[in-house]
Amino acid sequence: MANGNGTNGTNGHGGPGARLLSRARETGDKLAGSQVMTSIFRPGSVFRKGYTDSPRNRSYVIMNNVLYHLHPVKVKRHAVKVSYTLCLGGLSFFLFILLTVTGIFLMFFYRPTAASAWNDVRTLETAVYFGSLVRNMHRWAAHLMVLSVFLHMSRVFYHGAYKAPREFNWVIGVILLTLTLLLSFTGYLLPWDQLALWAVTVGTNMMGYTPVFGSSVRYVLLGSKEISGDTLLRWYVLHVLLLPFVIVIFMAVHFWRVRKDGGISGPL
Amino acid sequence: MPEIPEHLLRRSAERRKALGLPVKGEEGGEAPSEEVPAAEAEAPTETPAAEEAAPAAAAAGGGGEEVTESKGGVPAHLLERSRRRKAALAGGDGGAAEPAAAAAAGGGGTARAGTATATRPAPAPTSTGPGGHTQRLLTVVKSGSIQQTRAEAQDKVHTWPHLLVIEFAAVLTVTAALLIFSALVRAPLQGLADFNQTPNPSKAPWYFLGLQELLTMFHPMVAGVTIPGMGIFLMMVAPYVDKNPSQHPKDRKFAISLFTIFLMFWAVLVIIGSFFRAKGFNFAFPWNDGIFFDL
Numbered sequence: 197m198a199n200g201n202g203t204n205g206t207n208g209h210g211g212p213g214a215r216l217l218s219r220a221r222e223t224g225d226k227l228a229g230s231q232v233m234t235s236i237f238r239p240g241s242v243f244r245k246g247y248t249d250s251p252r253n254r255s256y257v258i259m260n261n262v263l264y265h266l267h268p269v270k271v272k273r274h275a276v277k278v279s280y281t282l283c284l285g286g287l288s289f290f291l292f293i294l295l296t297v298t299g300i301f302l303m304f305f306y307r308p309t310a311a312s313a314w315n316d317v318r319t320l321e322t323a324v325y326f327g328s329l330v331r332n333m334h335r336w337a338a339h340l341m342v343l344s345v346f347l348h349m350s351r352v353f354y355h356g357a358y359k360a361p362r363e364f365n366w367v368i369g370v371i372l373l374t375l376t377l378l379l380s381f382t383g384y385l386l387p388w389d390q391l392a393l394w395a396v397t398v399g400t401n402m403m404g405y406t407p408v409f410g411s412s413v414r415y416v417l418l419g420s421k422e423i424s425g426d427t428l429l430r431w432y433v434l435h436v437l438l439l440p441f442v443i444v445i446f447m448a449v450h451f452w453r454v455r456k457d458g459g460i461s462g463p464l
Numbered sequence: 465m466p467e468i469p470e471h472l473l474r475r476s477a478e479r480r481k482a483l484g485l486p487v488k489g490e491e492g493g494e495a496p497s498e499e500v501p502a503a504e505a506e507a508p509t510e511t512p513a514a515e516e517a518a519p520a521a522a523a524a525g526g527g528g529e530e531v532t533e534s535k536g537g538v539p540a541h542l543l544e545r546s547r548r549r550k551a552a553l554a555g556g557d558g559g560a561a562e563p564a565a566a567a568a569a570g571g572g573g574t575a576r577a578g579t580a581t582a583t584r585p586a587p588a589p590t591s592t593g594p595g596g597h598t599q600r601l602l603t604v605v606k607s608g609s610i611q612q613t614r615a616e617a618q619d620k621v622h623t624w625p626h627l628l629v630i631e632f633a634a635v636l637t638v639t640a641a642l643l644i645f646s647a648l649v650r651a652p653l654q655g656l657a658d659f660n661q662t663p664n665p666s667k668a669p670w671y672f673l674g675l676q677e678l679l680t681m682f683h684p685m686v687a688g689v690t691i692p693g694m695g696i697f698l699m700m701v702a703p704y705v706d707k708n709p710s711q712h713p714k715d716r717k718f719a720i721s722l723f724t725i726f727l728m729f730w731a732v733l734v735i736i737g738s739f740f741r742a743k744g745f746n747f748a749f750p751w752n753d754g755i756f757f758d759l
Binding site: 339362422 | 624627628639649651654656657659662671712
């Protein structure tokens with residue numbers, strides 16, 4: 197750090213404050229150049245070399261972050277107009293993340309058995325810090341996600357964005373909508389209250405009318421002839437493990453195809 | 465066999481048609497994909513293979529053809545070089561027959577062998593080219609022939625900061641709204657599930673209330689399985705059915721009307737199921753009998 201020494205010498209006249217500042221800066225430089233930091237952050241990262249606004253650095257911001265890397269470095273100018281997408285697809289994804297985070301919190305306090313489920317939710321609401329708030333957020337975010345996925349689909353349709361070359365991504369999108377509904381519906385049973393029990397009864401009774409193997413479908417879904425504690429366990433596993441796993445795979449394909457099919461559609 | 469870009473095949477077909485050569489698609493002959501690289505390898509022009517294969521064959525068969533003649537758009541010097549090389553190779557195969565061939569050429573043998581061997585003795589067939597190069601330039605590729613280059617630049621902006629700032633703001637807004645709403649409005653938690661006490665009315669979650677509403681009109685199999693199944697299926701095949709390439713609403717009046725009707729139909733069913741169904745799932749006005757609806 198020959199350069200650092202030079203500045204230290206000139207700043208040395210500025211009193212103890214300035215000296216401390218230059219010492220701190222020097223330490224910061226040394227830290228940024230250390231093997232640990234260079235191994236964590238990729239070349240060009242703002243944590244290694246600072247950020248000044250230049251086209252090169254703007255590109256590095258996207259390229260050096262795994263999450264931002266979902267985006268291309270540059271997007272069509274019309275794509276950043278809020279009035280075009282209303283951010284609906286991105287917000288659906290964000291709500292999914294929010295639901296995952298709040299859902300993991302809820303899992304700490306919940307046992308999927310007929311004897312304890314309802315009591316656990318009750319206890320969560322009354323005796324756990326932020327328990328009520330997090331449960332409320334999980335519930336409302338779930339309804340909001342159904343709504344936002346649905347609105348996202350409508351937006352895509354009205355823009356004709358499902359047309360070639362994006363046909364297949366639309367199909368994936370319909371699957372994602374179905375999975376969202378299933379996630380919401382399986383979660384609906386988990387509080388094990390009157391609302392949950394009878395809403396699910398109405399819903400699953402309809403599935404029983406599937407031709408040919410209707411009763412088998414219903415039996416597989418419920419784990420018994422009628423809704424019971426087995427159903428609760430089954431739907432719990434579906435809700436917290438199987439369906440999220442499947443939807444994440446489809447989301448990955450969905451996002452990947454958005455880029456492979458030429459980015460966002462339009463302008464009209 | 466490497467995949468040949470479609471536009472190259474198309475260009476090849478056009479060129480062949482212009483030259484009066486058989487075109488693959490029309491004759492059902494061998495695939496042009498087999499010919500094009502061969503042609504490109506043979507002569508460093510953009511002329512497709514079949515064209516040069518033809519003159520080369522003609523030259524080989526015709527014997528005393530003039531070397532300087534240009535045929536099928538292939539420059540004469542290239543044709544000559546090709547012939548020389550072939551003759552050289554033939555000579556190499558012959559081994560000791562090389563000087564003999566030269567003599568035969570002098571004596572009025574085939575013009576082809578004559579020119580080749582007379583002008584230059586055939587080099588031993590090695591894998592290295594002039595200057596010891598181990599690679600070979602197969603063809604000069606014009607820009608735009610393999611990669612589709614776009615004439616007009618697209619109007620683009622950097623994702624950071626333009627898009628990320630908007631996304632960040634949207635995410636913050638939704639989080640804040642959700643947090644405030646959740647602090648104010650409690651999620652419902654009714655009494656413990658009781659199999660012996662059926663609430664009146666029993667309703668599905670709101671997004672399935674359209675289906676439950678259909679149950680009042682159709683057989684359960686139609687309302688619960690056929691209609692939603694058909695709905696999902698139709699949505700999936702929509703992009704393959706809708707052949708209209710335009711994205712502009714002006715050109716898509718039918719598609720947009722159909723989708724809007726579908727949405728309205730669904731929304732009306734959900735709203736009726738949510739707010740206009742009272743005890744016994746009978747139709748009632750919410751301002752008379754109250755709302756039987758919970759999220």
